[in-house]
Amino acid sequence: MNYFAGMIPFFVVLALGGAFLVSLAGRRLKIFPDIAGLLTTFSLLLLSVLAVIAVSGGGLLVYSIGAWRPPVGINFVLDGLAAFMLVTVNLIAFLVSLYAVNYMERYTDKWKFYTLFLLMLGGMNGVIITGDMFNLFVYLEIASIASYALVAFGTEKHELEAAFKYAVMSTVGSLFILMGIVFLYSYTSTLNMAHMALVLAQRGTSNILLMVSILFIMGFGLKAALVPFHAWLPDAHPSAPAPISAMLSGVLIKSLGVYALCRVFYNVIGINPALSSVFLVLGTLSMLIGVFLAIGQWDLKRLLAYHSISQIGYVILGLGLGTPLGIVGGLFHLFNHSVFKSLLFLNSGSVEYATGTRDLNKMGGLIKKMPVTGRTNLVASMSIAGIPPFNGFWSKLIIIIAAVQAQEFFYAFWAVLASILTLASFMKVTKYCYFGRLKEKLKGVKEVPVCMKVSMSLLAIICILGGLLILPRGESLFLGKAGYSLLKGTSYGNEVFEEVNK
Amino acid sequence: MSREHEQGMSVIVKTITRLTVGLILLYGIYILVHGHISPGGGFPGGIIIALSFIHLMLAYGKDAALKKLPRYVTSFLEGFGALMFLAIALLGFSGGYFFLNFISKGEPFKLFSAGTILLSNLAISLKVGAGLFAIFVALILFRFDDEGEEE
Amino acid sequence: MIVYLLCLLLFCVGLYCILRKRNIIKIIVGVIIAEYAVNLLFILVAYRRGGRAPLHSPDAVIENMVDALPQALVLTSIVISLASTALLIAIAMRIYQKYRTFDITKIRELRG
Numbered sequence: 001m002n003y004f005a006g007m008i009p010f011f012v013v014l015a016l017g018g019a020f021l022v023s024l025a026g027r028r029l030k031i032f033p034d035i036a037g038l039l040t041t042f043s044l045l046l047l048s049v050l051a052v053i054a055v056s057g058g059g060l061l062v063y064s065i066g067a068w069r070p071p072v073g074i075n076f077v078l079d080g081l082a083a084f085m086l087v088t089v090n091l092i093a094f095l096v097s098l099y100a101v102n103y104m105e106r107y108t109d110k111w112k113f114y115t116l117f118l119l120m121l122g123g124m125n126g127v128i129i130t131g132d133m134f135n136l137f138v139y140l141e142i143a144s145i146a147s148y149a150l151v152a153f154g155t156e157k158h159e160l161e162a163a164f165k166y167a168v169m170s171t172v173g174s175l176f177i178l179m180g181i182v183f184l185y186s187y188t189s190t191l192n193m194a195h196m197a198l199v200l201a202q203r204g205t206s207n208i209l210l211m212v213s214i215l216f217i218m219g220f221g222l223k224a225a226l227v228p229f230h231a232w233l234p235d236a237h238p239s240a241p242a243p244i245s246a247m248l249s250g251v252l253i254k255s256l257g258v259y260a261l262c263r264v265f266y267n268v269i270g271i272n273p274a275l276s277s278v279f280l281v282l283g284t285l286s287m288l289i290g291v292f293l294a295i296g297q298w299d300l301k302r303l304l305a306y307h308s309i310s311q312i313g314y315v316i317l318g319l320g321l322g323t324p325l326g327i328v329g330g331l332f333h334l335f336n337h338s339v340f341k342s343l344l345f346l347n348s349g350s351v352e353y354a355t356g357t358r359d360l361n362k363m364g365g366l367i368k369k370m371p372v373t374g375r376t377n378l379v380a381s382m383s384i385a386g387i388p389p390f391n392g393f394w395s396k397l398i399i400i401i402a403a404v405q406a407q408e409f410f411y412a413f414w415a416v417l418a419s420i421l422t423l424a425s426f427m428k429v430t431k432y433c434y435f436g437r438l439k440e441k442l443k444g445v446k447e448v449p450v451c452m453k454v455s456m457s458l459l460a461i462i463c464i465l466g467g468l469l470i471l472p473r474g475e476s477l478f479l480g481k482a483g484y485s486l487l488k489g490t491s492y493g494n495e496v497f498e499e500v501n502k
Numbered sequence: 503m504s505r506e507h508e509q510g511m512s513v514i515v516k517t518i519t520r521l522t523v524g525l526i527l528l529y530g531i532y533i534l535v536h537g538h539i540s541p542g543g544g545f546p547g548g549i550i551i552a553l554s555f556i557h558l559m560l561a562y563g564k565d566a567a568l569k570k571l572p573r574y575v576t577s578f579l580e581g582f583g584a585l586m587f588l589a590i591a592l593l594g595f596s597g598g599y600f601f602l603n604f605i606s607k608g609e610p611f612k613l614f615s616a617g618t619i620l621l622s623n624l625a626i627s628l629k630v631g632a633g634l635f636a637i638f639v640a641l642i643l644f645r646f647d648d649e650g651e652e653e
Numbered sequence: 654m655i656v657y658l659l660c661l662l663l664f665c666v667g668l669y670c671i672l673r674k675r676n677i678i679k680i681i682v683g684v685i686i687a688e689y690a691v692n693l694l695f696i697l698v699a700y701r702r703g704g705r706a707p708l709h710s711p712d713a714v715i716e717n718m719v720d721a722l723p724q725a726l727v728l729t730s731i732v733i734s735l736a737s738t739a740l741l742i743a744i745a746m747r748i749y750q751k752y753r754t755f756d757i758t759k760i761r762e763l764r765g
Contacts, residue, residue, distance in 0.1 A: 006595075006598075009591075009600040013588060013591070016588060017585070017588050020581050020584040020588065021581075021585065023580075023581045024581035024585065065599070065600050065601045066594065066599055066600070066601035066602050067597070067598070067599040067602050134726050138729060141736075141737070144737075145733070145736050145737055145740060148737070148740055152747070156751075157751045160744055161760055161761075163744050164677065164741070164745065167737065167740060167744065168671060168680060168681075168684060168741070171684055171688075171737050171741075172671060172684070172687065174733075175687050175688060175691050178691050178695075178730060179664070179694065182691065182694055182698055182723075183698075185695075185698065186698040191722075191726075540708070541708065545728060545732060611711050630732070637739045640743065641739070641743060641746065644743070644746055644747075
């Protein structure tokens with residue numbers, strides 16, 4: 001057993017333990033929640049960086065809980081894709097909790113925020129590393145329920161309304177997923193993903209698999225806010241406090257939606273041309289409809305939320321292409337989107353923190369008063385719009401090149417168009433919010449506190465340097481391994497059992 | 503009628519409650535500790551234990567039940583139960599594996615058998631029972647707060 | 654086969670309730686019905702013809718038991734439904750406090 005394999009459970013244990021400790025001790029000690037939140041997320045980040053190094057050899061690590069071996073017991077699987085997602089999630093979580101130290105001062109009961117935040121983080125990490133179908137559902141629900149509560153955290157009118165809508169729709173999505181799991185269990189008589197992949201490979205295709213695929217696309221599509229199922233996202237994401245918007249848009253929809261979708265379809269059920277074309281169509285639809293709806297928005301956070309739908313479309317488009325380049329592009333865009341979308345939401349949070357409004361019409365000239373926020377926002381806007389030196393450009397370029405290589409000129413065209421529209425709508429944001437004449441009312445605006453500045457600056461630096469990840473060394477260490485995990489398809493099952501029986 | 507009787511339900515309900523609530527609690531504990539050898543376990547046991555307190559609250563009003571089990575105790579027990587479960591899972595590392603059943607399994611069908619299962623059931627029942635009671639209290643008390651705001 | 658279809662019908666009743674009803678409480682009831690239908694389906698999937706309860710006692714001969722695993726899983730899924738239902742109810746009560754109505758057609762601050 002690899003030396004690191006023993007550490008795998010700590011991705012869940014640390015987050016959940018932190019959550020419960022905060023709920024026990026955070027009530028009395030005012031400083032404790034901040035420290036616990038920062039320490040937990042930082043150690044999780046370190047662990048996930050170690051995880052990337054541990055799987056850099058190319059294999060995967062399996063941890064059997066309670067020493068029960070996979071076909072019987074629950075296991076955790078750490079492969080390239082899981083390590084990649086863990087780094088993404090925990091990086092954003094750490095920076096967001098750094099930001100929240102100052103931002104959440106406005107709310108009472110900070111310990112409740114940190115409890116729910118760490119619970120959500122634990123759920124997401126669990127979804128990523130688990131190798132068991134039902135366990136996936138349980139972690140998914142832990143993360144989702146914590147996120148419903150976090151959306152309603154401010155308990156204002158519109159927050160409650162958004163949270164209710166989100167909770168109902170997301171619960172229905174979870175039910176579709178559970179139903180899919182029930183059918184899969186009845187067909188394969190196992191819940192272990194690796195074993196399931198083996199059994200399904202033996203049995204061949206059947207109508208039940210078709211039904212399961214439809215249920216999973218609906219369920220995970222609801223969690224990922226793909227276009228026919230996106231109605232909750234533009235309400236829920238802007239209503240949450242800014243750090244939570246950043247978490248929800250940045251990583252939650254990806255780890256619960258996109259990651260789980262990929263894991264199930266690529267590694268367990270096995271991808272086929274029909275599914276690929278469904279991904280392509282859904283991705284393109286989300287990309288276009290998201291960006292068209294975004295252009296008309298005047299509420300800053302709502303605009304960003306629509307862009308999340310559009311950018312998730314790119315990720316799904318890249319993954320749906322199914323070629324090595326397309327998958328790497330999709331995953332790279334997933335990482336980049338986590339970084340710049342969280343940065344944009346944190347910026348919008350800073351603007352709201354300083355000016356108290358989210359309406360673009362009431363802002364203007366803020367870059368003079370808030371230099372750090374303004375400049376980091378410029379970096380993030382250019383990243384999301386795909387301006388060359390920033391990371392968003394490279395991932396979009398890879399996706400478009402992959403689409404052209406795969407002879408899908410139709411989808412490549414829409415991807416370029418959506419990128420241009422994204423640029424247009426972010427020019428609107430920068431013009432109305434940060435440049436132009438300073439409004440009379442905003443004369444007294446001050447720059448935000450230090451922790452928020454540090455967090456935003458770090459994210460902006462990652463935006464600038466993120467493009468380096470496609471250099472050969474970064475690619476082979478980080479993205480290539482993740483892409484390989486998806487490309488190997490249902491031989492995932494064989495690999496897990498080889499690792500266990502070693 | 504005295505002040506005491508204004509809270510809660512009628513005398514009949516109160517008397518019956520006084521007689522049955524202890525039995526419900528005992529039954530919950532029975533379900534809880536026999537979880538590993540018969541149907542039941544931490545979740546049903548915890549729910550039944552919480553139900554005995556909810557029963558008390560319904561019959562005698564919120565003050566009587568909250569005197570027996572104040573809110574800070576509930577939330578402490580909830581966090582404690584979760585941490586205890588986590589601790590049991592982590593103690594499995596003494597045998598090298600997370601969640602390893604490190605206590606000797608004992609003889610099947612005896613009360614003290616199955617290693618950590620009994621302890622885990624205890625932790626789960628604390629978490630579930632306290633959680634359910636806390637949810638109930640939160641939902642019940644919320645409406646009072648709301649009416650207070652109106653006046 | 655017919656029981657599975659009835660189970661799916663129950664699920665559709667829940668979905669209908671969620672999609673068509675205007676009262677928040679009725680929507681929550683719809684969610685509960687749908688959850689119940691999925692749990693029921695899980696238990697039905699585990700049923701074996703003529704099977705008995707999966708209990709193990711010292712003198713019992715183990716033969717023809719129903720599948721025990723889904724019963725444990727359904728318990729977990731019930732706990733999850735408990736949490737999400739409690740949260741939904743709490744949000745509904747807060748909504749009533751703010752808007753003084755349960756009608757979702759009147760609760761529309763968010764548009765676009």
